[in-house]
Amino acid sequence: MGEVTLTIDNKEVKAEEGMTVLEAARSAGIKIPTLCHHEKLEPYTACRICMVEVESRGRSELDTSCSRPVKDNMVVRTQSEELTEIRRTLLELMLSHAPDARELQELVEEYGANRNRFAKEPSFCIHCGLCVRYCAEVKKKNAVVFVKSGVRREISFNKEIASRECWKCRECFELCPTEALQTAYLLTEALTSDSSSFELEPDA
Amino acid sequence: MDNDKIGQIIDKYQGEASSLIQILLDIQHENHWLPRSALEVVSKKLNLPLSKVQQTATFYKAFSVVPIGRHEIHVCKGTACHVNGAQDLLEEVEEVTGIKPGETDPDAKFSLKTVNCLGRCGLGPVIEIDGKTHARMSPAEISDALKKYE
Ligand code: SF4
Numbered sequence: 463m464g465e466v467t468l469t470i471d472n473k474e475v476k477a478e479e480g481m482t483v484l485e486a487a488r489s490a491g492i493k494i495p496t497l498c499h500h501e502k503l504e505p506y507t508a509c510r511i512c513m514v515e516v517e518s519r520g521r522s523e524l525d526t527s528c529s530r531p532v533k534d535n536m537v538v539r540t541q542s543e544e545l546t547e548i549r550r551t552l553l554e555l556m557l558s559h560a561p562d563a564r565e566l567q568e569l570v571e572e573y574g575a576n577r578n579r580f581a582k583e584p585s586f587c588i589h590c591g592l593c594v595r596y597c598a599e600v601k602k603k604n605a606v607v608f609v610k611s612g613v614r615r616e617i618s619f620n621k622e623i624a625s626r627e628c629w630k631c632r633e634c635f636e637l638c639p640t641e642a643l644q645t646a647y648l649l650t651e652a653l654t655s656d657s658s659s660f661e662l663e664p665d666a
Numbered sequence: 667m668d669n670d671k672i673g674q675i676i677d678k679y680q681g682e683a684s685s686l687i688q689i690l691l692d693i694q695h696e697n698h699w700l701p702r703s704a705l706e707v708v709s710k711k712l713n714l715p716l717s718k719v720q721q722t723a724t725f726y727k728a729f730s731v732v733p734i735g736r737h738e739i740h741v742c743k744g745t746a747c748h749v750n751g752a753q754d755l756l757e758e759v760e761e762v763t764g765i766k767p768g769e770t771d772p773d774a775k776f777s778l779k780t781v782n783c784l785g786r787c788g789l790g791p792v793i794e795i796d797g798k799t800h801a802r803m804s805p806a807e808i809s810d811a812l813k814k815y816e
Contacts, residue, residue: 603715604715605717606717608721609724618717620716620720622716
């Protein structure tokens with residue numbers, strides 16, 4: 463694998479081909495915020511908070527650093543007015559779902575997000591997919607999946623798989639950026655309810 | 667819906683997990699909705715985790731995981747149908763079937779839905795029953811038409 467040299471925030475950074483911009487930045491001690499990123503998991507680009515400005519072949523564009531492969535002579539900016547604006551809005555949207563989310567608090571301060579910009583609709587989940595992907599990719603159990611779509615999308619534990627696998631694992635709990643207990647709660651609910659938790663009311 | 671029938675559908679697609687959506691569509695077409703028992707059979711036969719099958723079954727609007735009646739009624743509430751009396755028509759349908767949009771009656775005879783436009787604005791108010799279009803219906807006519815369904 464070849465070595466490439468790129469510039470991140472005016473700093474020359476050496477990286478291995480095949481690395482992502484996020485990995486290269488972190489290896490050079492440059493901080494980029496992430497919420498849905500996890501070293502053991504494939505890039506997911508759900509939270510969009512790791513967005514950076516990339517200049518490549520004379521063009522500047524926005525991209526998620528967790529999924530963007532490094533390239534020789536690439537120029538990356540991790541901070542700008544536009545990026546701050548984007549991250550702030552993303553945080554404000556997430557706050558409407560998970561106002562007390564543990565991992566959001568520090569970012570909210572840093573980017574000056576307004577906690578009350580959007581009406582609160584607490585579902586506690588920001589759809590980072592960490593629990594779902596960890597269970598599928600690392601544990602290969604698929605005990606927790608996303609069900610439904612669009613604004614109704616939510617996580618759901620499968621009763622049969624969960625009752626076999628989850629109590630001895632529970633590794634997804636601490637991954638949740640919002641509230642570890644939410645996963646625990648939904649799991650318990652799935653295990654104790656008679657019908658499977660995805661059989662909810664019909665769509666109106 | 668019995669398991670043999672589901673088995674036949676799955677065999678038609680050589681039991682390929684990549685045909686999951688097509689298989690679910692066929693079952694939905696035969697049975698009008700996807701009962702959990704059917705999803706379990708699909709999961710076993712395709713060797714896919716049940717959770718994954720549920721994820722797909724709940725993702726698409728084309729699938730229903732709650733019972734759907736033998737006859738599906740779609741009342742168009744698009745602008746053209748609306749000004750031509752869709753609301754009166756809908757109320758009549760609700761009256762005759764005893765259900766509101768989004769519901770299915772206990773005998774699973776009818777399911778009622780409103781839709782935003784069926785693209786037949788010149789024929790309004792339009793009602794579609796089991797995919798068949800009924801044009802320029804009056805409440806009295808729809809009431810008669812619905813009585814013919816078993
Ligand atoms: S429950 Fe938590 S970990 Fe799972 S998708 Fe939602 S926010 Fe992410």
